[in-house]
Amino acid sequence: MQHSSNTHSPEVTFHHAPGDSASTIKKIVRTTVILSVITLIELALGFGIYMLHKNPDPSHALILFIKGVIVILSLLKAFYIVGVFMHLGDEVKNMIMTIVVPLMLFIWFIAAFLWDGNAWRNLRNTDAGHRPAKQEQVTKPVDAKKPGGIE
Amino acid sequence: MATAATSDIKWWAGGRSPFNMEYGKLMMWYFLMSDAFTFGAFLISYGTIRFSQNYWPDPNHVFNAFPFAGHANLPLAFVSLMTFILIISSVTMVLAVHAGHHMDRKGVIKWMIWTIVGGIAFLSCQAWEWTHLITGHHPVLIDGVVQEIGTTVSRNPWGPDVTGMMHDGMQVTKTGPVAFGGYFFGITGFHGFHVLSGVVINIIMLIMTLNGTFDRRGHYQMIEKAGLYWHFVDLVWVFVFLCFYLI
CATH class of the missing domain: 1.10.287 (Helix Hairpins)
Structure with missing residues (x-):
């Protein structure tokens, strides 16, 4: 057969x-x-x-x-x-599948990242990228001598 | 036909490849799959950055030159030449593999030489294009001063036009997104490096064919593996061509 x-390889x-x-x-x-x-x-x-x-x-x-x-x-x-x-x-069908099925990741890969890029552009075009942080830094004096205070 | 009898074969019982494929060739396929992810990651990262920008240079405007054509506006012309060179060299590679299947040494030698010529021609085109892009200076308004800059990984003269401002008969622009040069040189460079290594592999295959190595082995399987790599390089170019020049 x-x-x-x-014929060169016993594998084939x-x-x-x-x-x-x-x-x-x-x-x-x-x-x-x-x-x-x-x-x-x-x-x-x-x-x-x-x-x-x-x-x-x-x-x-x-x-x-x-x-x-x-x-x-x-x-x-x-x-x-x-x-x-x-x-x-x-080629044998199983072999084709080991190549083609992993490449399906590209569907998610492309959709997710282009979506992300688009979201960045939206941030760029609104003030979201530059909006100052809302809450002001609250500084409470720390009593070093109390337990839990800074040594 | 041999295929008719294969349903009785115990594929997974050992002693044979369940994928009916020689080890080296199978591993070449898996290498190419992983390489596809590498290129894919680069191109998708380029796409992400491009989507995040309000302005991106028009490729028809950036790539409109042709060797010895001076300042003629020829969008897509040079890159179509490069694309056809790579398609044709892929065809000559198929013919080399085909000749190998028939143990036709002279045919393999002839088609491998043409494939190598095609690869070198493509690399030469790319060298010209890079040189043109880096050294071709364009007037750009930077900090209120018109400067003439070329395209590099840190400078991009292909920004939006500054309306009504000319400099030595050329339209003055703002600076474009800096990522443009980095992605262009990075991705076409990575592809060009693949072409270069493909040419080196093909030259080694040609020398082995000339030495009669494959005739002594009784098969031209190595030509087939080199062929897979070479077609992959052509395949990647389809997408580089798509992402950088067409859309």
């Missing part, structure tokens, strides 16, 4: 069929075209943002929407690089 051509039980060269090359070329086209779309959208900024009063909702689209396109590029170029899609 082993492919004799590159089966090899992915190397496949005929032509079909693999075809897949690589197709992925290259997809990555390039996505990049070109991203650049076009980036240029669109640039043009919108020339307007003295650009629509911020539209710019935010375009940025969101660019983020999704980048994730798509990441999917193709990891899945096809790095062949993660061809």
